Amino acid sequence: MGIVHLLRRALGNPPVSGIDAWSWAFAAVALPTILRCLVDDHVTGVAFSPYIPFILVAAVCLGWRHAAFVTVVSAAVADMLFIDPRFVPMAGPTDLFGMLIFLASAALIIILVQVARLMIHSRPLPAPAGAARTGIIFSLDKGQAFASWCGSGRPLRLGPESEVAEMMQDFLAQLELGRRLNANCS
Incomplete structure (x- = not known):
């Protein structure tokens, strides 16, 4: 099964909703936070990077609303935990710039996933080949x-x-x- 078929199927299915969606959204923030904490002593300057793939997964699996929630919470968590001085929200212009770039990148990811989802839903399914009636x-x-x-x-x-x-x-x-x-x- 190719990646295109897998993405088409994921975007064609309805997003996860309800309490399951909130559980997945929490995990989409918690997992990259844990990963970043594990390498905190060895890695600097990449406060927002671990969250990007999880925003993509959230946009595909959960829909744009939950992905936007994951984005905003991830930005706040990354700013508070991984940018010096720690536990001080937006302490300087560097924090603000990094956060704006992160938010813009996440917004582009969410918009592209939403556009792909709309394109898949608006295209008719191909007619089956063979002698069977197609029902056109x-x-x-x-x-x-x-x-x-x-x-x-x-x-x-x-x-x-x-x-x-x-x-x-x-x-x-x-x-x-x-x-x-x-x-x-x-």
Whole structure:
């Protein structure tokens, strides 16, 4: 199973919600905090870095609201625990700059995940191949032709009714011509 298929499935499924989402959000802050504490004596200058992958996971699995919550809490925790002077919120301009860069990066991650989720939900599922019926449904609305498939999201706009009807007639004529030519060759 490829990474694209895995991401498509993760973004296509509804995000975790309810008490489970809050448990996962707490873990998305606690785990990078613990990791950062473990290397605190050896690593400096990376107060916010361990939180970035967890924000991505939160955005994919929990949705944008919980990911935003994880971002804000992570920024506060990192500022208080890992930027000197410790336990002093935003002690100087360096703290503020680092936090703004972290918040902007996290916002971009959350927005990109949300856009990918919307793109996946707005695209119809591909029609199954083979001899089985696909269940394609054609419809008209305000002079526009649409096609949809059973189990797909929103209908796909094909274009103006007159244009689509002409293309369909041309397609049917080509099919008939192909059948006649194949019948004559046999």
